[in-house]
Amino acid sequence: MKRKTLVENKMKYFLGAIFLVLLLLLAKLSFMQLVQTEQFRTMARNNYIRIAPVFAPRGEIFDQNGEKIVTNKPIYTVSINDLNLQGTTYHLYLNCIGPETVSMVDELSWILAGDEESVQYFQQISGKTPEQFYDDVTRDNDKATYTAKKLAIEEIIKERISSNKVKLENGEALEIAVVYNPSTVATLRQEDLDSFGIRMEKKTDTLSELVSMLHKEAVFDEKTVYEVESDVRAAIREKKYYKPYEPVLVAENIPAKTMVTLRERQIEMPGVVVDTQPVRDYPYQSLLAHALGYVQNIKQEQYEEHKDEGYFMNDLYGQNGLELIYESDLRGEPGARQMEVDANGQPVRDLGLKQPIPGNDLVLTVDLKLQIAAEQALADGVVRAQKAGYSLSKAGAVVVLDVRTGAIRAMASYPSYNPGIFTDGLSNTQWQQLQDSGALLNRTISTIYPPGSTFKMVTASAILENEIVDPGHKISDPGYYRLGKGIFRDWKLDGHGMVDLRKALEVSCDTYFYQYGLMAGVDAIAGMAREFGLGEKTGIKLPGEISGVVPTPEWKYELVKSMLIRYNDDFAKVRDLNEQIEKATSESRKKQLQKSKDDEMEKQLKKHEWDLNWQQYETVNMSIGQGNNTYTIMQLASYVAAIANNGTLYRPYLVDKIVAPDGKVIRKFEPEARREVNISKDNLQILREGMHMVATPPNGTASAVFGLDAAAKTGTAEVLDVNGKKIGNHALFVAFAPYEKPEVAVAVVLEYGYAGGSYAGPIARQILDAYFADPESNVNLDKQTDALGSQPNNIVELPEDWDALQALSWPGWEQLPVSSVSSQGDKPSQSKQVQAEQVPATSSRPVTSTEPVQSTTAPVRETQSPPVATPPGEIQQPLPDDAQLPGESEQPLAGTSPTAVTSEPTQPRTEQQPPQITPVVPAVPTQEQMSEEQP
Secondary structure: OHHHHHHHHHHHHHHHHHHHHHHHHHHHHHHHHHOOHHHHHHHHHHOOEEEEEEOOOOOOEEOOOOOEEEEEEEEEEEEEOOOOOOOOEEEEEEOOOOOOHHHHHHHHHHHHOOOHHHHHHHHHHHOOOHHHHHHHHOOOOHHHHHHHHHHHHHHHHHHHHHHOHHHHHOOOOEEEEEEOOHHHHHHHHOOOHHHHOEEEEEEOOHHHHHHHHHHHOOOOOOOOHHHHHHHHHHHHHHHHHHOOOOOEEEEEOOOHHHHHHHHHOOOOOOOEEEEEEEEEEOOOOOOOHHHHOOEEEOOHHHHHHHHHHOOOOOOEEEOOHHHHHOHHHHOOEOEEEEEEEOOOOOEEEEEEEEOOEOOOEEEEOOOHHHHHHHHHHHHHHHHHHHHOOOOOOOOEEEEEEEOOOOEEEEEEEEOOOOOHHHHOOOOHHHHHHHHHHOOOOOOOOOEEEOOHHHHHHHHHHHHHHOOOOOOOOOEEEOOEEEEOOEEEEOOOOOOOEEEOHHHHHHOOOHHHHHHHHHHHOHHHHHHHHHHOOOOOOOOOOOOOOOOOEOOOHHHHHHHHHHHHHHHOHHHHHHHHHHHHHHHOOOHHHHHHHHHHHHHHHHHHHHHOHHHHOOOHHHHHHHHOOOOOOEEOHHHHHHHHHHHHOOOEEEOOEOEEEEEOOOOOEEEEOOOOEEEEOOOOHHHHHHHHHHHHHHOOOOOOOOOOOOOOOOEEEEEEEEEEOOOOOEEEEEEEEEEEEOOOOOOEEEEEEEOOOOOHHHHHHHHHHHHHHHHOOOOOOOOOOOOOOOOOOOOOOOOOOOOOOHHHOOOOOOOOOOOOOHHHHOOOOOOOOOOOOOOOOOOOOOOOOOEEOOOOOOOOOOOOOOOOOOOOOOOOOEEOOOOOOOOOOOOOOOOOOOOOOOOOOOOOOOOOOOOOOOOOOOOOOOOOOOHHHHOOOOO
């Protein structure tokens, strides 16, 4: 009876368990049918439905008058949507295990460890993520890393063989590696693979056929078939991880004939997708390139940052300039095409199209005709300087600002480049040409220059605001200024006679600014420079802008101190104590070492007080724009605009408005005043009057270039090599016009351009001619400029004698009398001027930003200790702001020969931040030397 009862109980439990299982199955089935219906329906649909993105055209860019500067054009693209394609591969099969298997694995792993794609293959089959795998094999040096990769590959092959031992013993072949690189295959073929029981088998697929076909059409430029396939495989690996349903781009801009062939063979080449895609088109090629920037396929780090914003891996993304700053406005909203496919992935029918929405348009403040004129004038200026014998003159920059708003009417950097070469794909040769030419450097905002005499309005402001001397007070200029026993020469050896402040600006009298600049003092001059926005970013919305330097005693102290600690032998113990502090483990030991270091530092700094402290001769140099003054051309234009408009410092801006595809204005940009310059209106008027005299015959240093209705200032800044030896001069010129009711300000620099009045001035005049020309006049809209911004063929040559130029075409500019030219301005210093044995060194070469960007600098002198110079004796000042254009027979000045050692601005490495550059330490004479008798 008990046994029966026990059996019955077991049956009840068993039936209960069955009922519970059935209940759970019914609940799960109900959940799947009622709750997860849509999820499984979507999964099933994804097996036969493919969604292909349709790229949206980017917004176009227009000038202020509606002329297109950047537009779009359709190109044909080829992609693959089968992410199992690999192209041409070589599979290694092990047929049997034998006594030589161990040596085979050792030999094979050494070879495969040198093939990065093979290493990636082993990473994939190892079961580790890329990060985990490479963390395991990364060592302190390349040799150790190579060995670690070899060992990792060896272990993976051994594990695979061990796991498949039975299969091998049964005579079945085992795949132990896949090789892609033909050079690795060639190495393997030199081995006796048969003796190891290894068979190599070549395999191809649709990707191989596609790449081979496109390669014959020269679609890939300099790339080999293997390199193309390798790039595609890398994209496939990324795509599988990030977007497994997106197609992988193989080639862009394929010929129409090839596109037709591919579409005819669509059935024979499953997984290949031929489509159209809008890309950037630049009708004027290199025009405004540095401001516009360029676009390329989105980079991995950009995709990671913006992948939640609807970007695809093949999307175009702004990489510089306005294209980058306004990326979110310019990019459109992509569309999508839904297609039904069969089991082989072949399209069966089109299920619908979502139209893409174009991006918003940018309307710039730039005037296209003026921009063309500015770039032409800059190119012409380079040619003129080179023809005159100044072979180092190869680059320059121009900015034209509306003084009433801060709107940029033109900005040009020479040489330039065609942004379209990035869209079409940049070859190694093209990239090297861009690097060598320096064309990628935006010299308007990413390079700083010494201002030379264009800085004298700052010094004049400091003199006026601090009431150092009445502006009408005249002094006799003997042609030099004596500081202690040192003599600072004026560019005009016999002096300028009786000079007041206005005339000092008119004739660019160095002696006047030496004397009264020193009386005003460095703090007053530096403070006024900052008031005008010098030494600080203007705030223009472009990447890569840098600040420049307004030198001050504090700035010099910290700079020289850091250089002394780093290089000077007197501070060797300080450097040693720093190392000991870093290695110390106990706090008490660190405190002890720190005290020793502080004591040693104080002791050594006292020995170098003269080097560290600001000296009077540096104020003298600073007063005429030499020394360590370094500013961007955008800053100089903004500073002159503030003088012209009676004291308002505007933020320069390039974009006037953003317009939707339907024509609706989304955002309008208004002028933005940064501040009012802290200087009286009366003093600003004095500055304007002095600048007007610069452009007025018969004595103004720019009067041979300009007429009566403009205001200007010439500038010539010395350029020194790394040893402090002069190698030439940068030519600078600033102006605003018309004088009575100013509209625009212009700033020009011509690197190694001899003198501001001679070579930078004509560039400014040519630009202002275009600005004030009859709007109905024809302007050459030549779209065929060189991709690297080299000199166009249609150069407008100026007459050999500057006084033979025709009268300017806008009101107020008149033909200058011939007699006025011969008496103009500052003539080049003659042989009577004796160069001092050592001149206080200046950071006269362009220095480049550490910010995004794209631009850079000449290398800066790094010495074992800060240089110490003799006191200034007879100091030869920069070449004069000469208004007279020398004839072709005139010889270049000393230091400007083609063989002179020079430091040209160079382009930073691709897409990387350039290194931090430190300005050159001023050459510092000793206090004892300053008191020595002058020979």
